[in-house]
Amino acid sequence: MNTLKKVVLFSAVVGLFASCGDDDSTSTNGDGAANGIITSLTDPDYSATALKGIIGADIELPAGEYVLTGGLVVRSPYTLKLNPGTKLKAATGGTDVYVIVEQGGKLDAQGTAAAPIEFTSNSATPAPGNWGGVILCGYAPISGGGTAVTEVVDHFYGGTNASDNSGKLDHVIIRYSGARVNDEKEFNGLTCYGVGKGTSISNIAIYNGDDDAIEFFGGGVDVTNLLVVNAKDDMIDWTQGYNGKITNAYAIREQSYTALSSDPRGIEADGNLDGVSPNQAGQSNPILTGITIVNNADVILSDVIKIRRGSGATITNTLVKYGASATKAPDDLVDGTDSAGDAMASTSVTLNATGTALVLTDIKKGANNATINVTAGTTGGADTTVFTWTGYGF
Numbered sequence: 001m002n003t004l005k006k007v008v009l010f011s012a013v014v015g016l017f018a019s020c021g022d023d024d025s026t027s028t029n030g031d032g033a034a035n036g037i038i039t040s041l042t043d044p045d046y047s048a049t050a051l052k053g054i055i056g057a058d059i060e061l062p063a064g065e066y067v068l069t070g071g072l073v074v075r076s077p078y079t080l081k082l083n084p085g086t087k088l089k090a091a092t093g094g095t096d097v098y099v100i101v102e103q104g105g106k107l108d109a110q111g112t113a114a115a116p117i118e119f120t121s122n123s124a125t126p127a128p129g130n131w132g133g134v135i136l137c138g139y140a141p142i143s144g145g146g147t148a149v150t151e152v153v154d155h156f157y158g159g160t161n162a163s164d165n166s167g168k169l170d171h172v173i174i175r176y177s178g179a180r181v182n183d184e185k186e187f188n189g190l191t192c193y194g195v196g197k198g199t200s201i202s203n204i205a206i207y208n209g210d211d212d213a214i215e216f217f218g219g220g221v222d223v224t225n226l227l228v229v230n231a232k233d234d235m236i237d238w239t240q241g242y243n244g245k246i247t248n249a250y251a252i253r254e255q256s257y258t259a260l261s262s263d264p265r266g267i268e269a270d271g272n273l274d275g276v277s278p279n280q281a282g283q284s285n286p287i288l289t290g291i292t293i294v295n296n297a298d299v300i301l302s303d304v305i306k307i308r309r310g311s312g313a314t315i316t317n318t319l320v321k322y323g324a325s326a327t328k329a330p331d332d333l334v335d336g337t338d339s340a341g342d343a344m345a346s347t348s349v350t351l352n353a354t355g356t357a358l359v360l361t362d363i364k365k366g367a368n369n370a371t372i373n374v375t376a377g378t379t380g381g382a383d384t385t386v387f388t389w390t391g392y393g394f
Contacts, residue, residue: 032044036053036054037053037054037056038053038054038055038056038057038059039056039057039059040057040059041059041061048064048065048066048067049066049067050067050069051066051067051068051069051072051088052068052069052070052071052072052097053070053071053072053073054073054075055072055073055074055075055078055080055105056075056078057078058078058079058081059078059079059080059081060081060083061080061081061082061083061086062083063083063084063085063086063115064085064086064087065086065087065089066086066087066088066089067088067089067090067091067122068088068089068090068091068097068099068119068122068131069091069093069097070093070096070097071096071097071098071099071100071132071153072098072099072100073100073102074099074100074101074102074105074106074107075102075104075105076102076103076104076105077104077105078105078106079105079106079107079108079167080101080105080106080107080108081108081109082107082108082109082110082111082117083117084110084111084112084114084115084116084117084171085111085115085116085117086109086111086117086118087117087118087119087120088118088119088120089120089121089122090119090120090121090122090130090131090132090176090177091122091131092121092122092123092130092131093131094129094130094131094132094179094180095132095152095153095179095180095181095187096132097131097132097179098131098132098133098134098135098152098153098179098187099119099132099133099134099135100134100135100136100137100150100153100155101135101136101137101166101167102137102155102156103137103138103139103155103156103157103159103194104139105137105166105167106165106166106167106168107134107136107166107167107168107169108167108168109167109168109169109170109172110168110169110170110171111170111171111172111203112171113171113203113388113389114389115171116171116172116173116205116389116390117171117172117173118172118173118174118175119133119134119172119173119174119175119177120173120174120175120176121175121176123176126175126176126208127176127208128176128177128178128208128209128210128230128232128259129176129177129178129179129180129209129210129211130176130177130179131176131177131179131187132152132153132177132178132179132187133174133177133178133179133187133188133189133190133191133209134174134177134189134190134191135150135152135153135155135187135190135191135193136166136167136190136191136192136193136195136199136221137150137155137156137157137166137193137194137195138157138159138161138164138165138166138192138193138194138195138196138199138219138221139157139158139159139160139161139164139194139196140158140159140161140162140163140164140194140195140196140197140218140219140220140221141158141159141160141162141194141218141219141220141241141282142157142158142194142217142218142219142240142241142282143218143240143241143271143272143273143277143280143281143282143283143284144241144272144277144280144281144282145158145160145281145282146158147159147194148193148194148217148240150191150193150217151185151186151217152181152185152186152187155193157193157194157217157218158193158194158218159194161196162196162197162220163196163197163198164194164195164196164197164198164199164219165196165198165199166192166195166196166198166199166221167199167200168199168200168201169190169200169201169202169204170200170201170202170203171203171389172203172204172205173204173205173206173207173390174189174190174204174205174206174207174209175206175207175208176207176208176209177189177206177209177210178209178210178211178212178232178233179210180210180211186210186211187211188209188211188212188213188214188215188237189206189209189212189213189214189228189231190204190206190213190214190215191214191215191216191217192214192215192216192217192219192221193217193218193219194217194218194219195216195219195220195221196219196220196221197220197221197222197244199221201221201222201223201224202223202224202225203224203225203386203389204223204225204226204227205226205227205228205229205387205390205392206226206227206228206229206231207229207230208229208230208257209230209231209232210232210233211231211232211233211234211261212231212233212234212235212236212237212268213228213231213234213235213236213251214226214228214235214236214237215234215237215238215239216237216238216239216242216244216286217238217239217240217242218239218240218241218242218282218284219241219242219243219244220242220243220244221244222244222245222246222247223244223245223246223247223249224246224247224248225247225248225249225386225387226246226248226249226250226251227249227250227251227387227390227392228249228250228251228252229251229252229254229392230252230253230254230257230259231251231253231264232259232260232261232264233261233263233264233265234264234265234266234267234268235251235253235265235266235267235293236249236251236266236267236268237265237267237268237269238268238269238270238284238286238311239269239270239271239272239273239284239309239311240270240272240273240284241271241272241280241282241283241284242284242286243282243284243285243286244286244287245286245287245288245289246286246287246288246289246291247288247289247290248289248290248291248382248383248386249288249290249291249292249382250291250292250294250381250382250384250387250394251266251291251292251293251294252292252293252294252295252296253294253295253296253297253299253301254296254297255296255297255298255323255325255326256297257297258297258298258299260299260300263302264299264301264302265301265302265303265304265305265306266293266295266301266303266304266305266320267288267291267293267304267305267306267307267315268303268306269284269286269305269306269307269308269311269313269343270284270308270309270310270311271283271284271308271309271310271311271312271341271344272284272309272310274309274340275308275309275310275338275339275340275341276340278309278310278340278341280310283310283311283312283344284310284311284312284313285311285312285313285314285344285346286313286314287313287314287315288313288314288315288316288318289315289316289317289318290317290318290380290381290382290383291315291317291318291319291381291382292318292319292320292321292381292382292384293305293318293319293320293321294320294321294322294323295321295322295323295326295330295355296322296323296325296326297325297326298325298326298327298328299326299328300328300329300330300331301330301331302330302331302332303330303331303332303333303334303335304320304330304332304333304334305320305333305334305335305349305351306332306335306338307334307335307336307343307347307349307370308335308336308337308338308340308341308342308343309338309340309341310341310343310344311343311344311347312343312344312346312347313343313347313348313349314346314347314348315348315349315350315351316348316350317350317380317381318349318350318351318352318380318381319351319352319353319354319377319378319379319380319381319382320333320351320352320353320354320355320358321353321354321355321378322354322355322356322357322358323355324356326355326357327356327357328357329357329358329359329362330357330358330362332362332363332364333353333358333359333360333362333363333374334349334351334362334363334364334372334374335363335364336363336364336365336366336368336370336372337364337366337367342366342367342368342370343365343366343368343370344368344370345368345369345370347368347370347371347372348370348371348372349370349371349372349373349374350373351373351374351375351380352374352375352376352377352378352379352380352381353374353375353376353377354376354377354378360374360375360376361374
């Protein structure tokens with residue numbers, strides 16, 4: 001999930017990052033030589049077959065295939081635009097291959113149902129964790145205020161602009177991401193660090209990631225129409241004051257997919273990083289509606305829904321399904337307890353559940369007596385018809 005980050009940063013470090021941004025604003029070293037900064041499609045640093053480096057101007061990539069061979073960093077105030085049908089195929093470089101949008105930068109990745117944009121592995125035999133993933137960093141608030149440094153690749157996030165805009169993602173597919181630095185630091189499919197409500201994220205499909213499919217570190221970006229297939233760890237994860245809305249999400253572990261982390265969950269919800277700051281202002285408290293969580297594999301999930309460490313949540317119109325092949329019960333169906341702090345009192349979870357392995361009374365409300373209502377049933381949850389564009393067979 002996550003490890004404690006530095007939230008107090010020396011001004012000298014900030015100054016160093018800022019000065020680097022100023023020094024790198026030119027397109028070449030002055031003699032036409034490469035300098036790691038892409039300012040046009042004729043720049044010596046640009047290569048469609050070895051795409052990496054810093055986006056140092058507004059860049060639009062024509063529709064087509066590109067091979068990502070290193071970190072691709074979108075710097076403020078620039079935008080990287082990807083056209084419908086574009087596919088970025090990441091070399092199997094693990095943690096060295098990723099796409100990150102810095103604070104003030106934007107990713108404009110607007111695919112269509114007929115021509116989605118895809119981030120995937122370039123391996124002939126792709127596997128979870130082949131590459132890092134897609135990361136957005138914004139200026140929206142995080143719990144406790146101030147700024148912090150990302151879990152991986154060390155970029156700043158957080159601030160005071162709840163309406164901050166990191167771009168637009170629509171009809172986007174992410175596959176085989178989630179490379180791990182170590183057991184405490186890992187990439188996800190899509191990671192939102194302090195991403196504001198001015199950002200638009202809709203129609204997203206995340207397949208076969210080695211860690212979480214999607215994780216939020218603070219911010220308040222809303223996500224609509226999310227499909228998660230075979231996340232090794234958590235399907236949906238948040239921490240550090242996330243206060244957005246997740247609407248219409250379908251998350252499934254297929255029968256054939258048995259890979260597990262140490263504590264995989266459908267939803268893992270934290271108020272602050274690792275529960276070490278229970279009195280921080282701005283704890284997580286998002287709203288989720290139209291959520292389906294499916295387990296068809298004969299494996300044990302730690303919890304289907306875990307809300308802890310000061311997080312709240314309002315979760316409605318939700319369906320939990322355990323298929324006939326999923327005979328191992330989760331540790332808990334809904335758990336609002338944790339040694340580092342329970343779910344906040346305003347937490348409300350209402351769901352239907354079905355499956356012979358599920359015990360519908362296997363819920364823990366926690367010391368704050370969260371509202372948890374579980375009913376036997378097969379109705380509710382996500383509208384799967386909106387995912388026709390993915391080609392996934394429900």
